[in-house]
Amino acid sequence: MVKTINPSTGEVLQEFEVKGADWLEKAVASSTAAYADWGHRTLTERLGAVQRFEASLRREREGLARMMSLEMGKPMKQALTEIDKCILSCQVLRENFPVWLKARQYSTALGHSVHLTPMGPLLGIMPWNFPLWQVVRFAIPALMNGNTILLKHAESTWGCAQKIENIFCSAFPDHTF
Secondary structure, X not given: OEEEEOOOOOOEEEEEOOOOHHHHHHHHHHHHHHHHHHOOOOHHHHHHHHHHHHXXXXXXXXXXXXXXXXXXXXXXXXXXXXXXXXXXXXXXXXXXXHHHHOXXXXXXXXXXXXXXXXXXXXXXXXXXXXXXXXXXXXXXXXXXXXXXXXXXXXXXXXXXXXXXXXXXXXXXXXXXX
């Protein structure tokens, strides 16, 4: 079991079960299977999922900020600013990603190369200090590109991790996150 502790009071906030190797193997297999579908969806479908995610962030803004404040002692103003940064990032990515994703040729010393294709399941290991921003800046562009995500959140912010996982899972198809 892992405990999240309010750093201001020392109070145990929640206890979380640590998943084992069997769970991880199933998660990798599920993510790989989801990639087979998600990686072939249209960019319009993927942008729709990001838009749903962004809308959920707006709805869950206060609750996410409270969780950050409790788990890491982040002042509410800073927590709300972090969430607003995530919302703005989603918006900017949605508006610009179609142009950024177009295959381009890049001249290099080795000739020309084409770039920006999905690779499959990606693993992100997150720090504790920006429990929402670090996830969004990694996961949203990767998901928009057609990859799926496996994420290991910092143990001290598992409540935040659970909340953000729920938001991702409600916006994106099963096992893409």
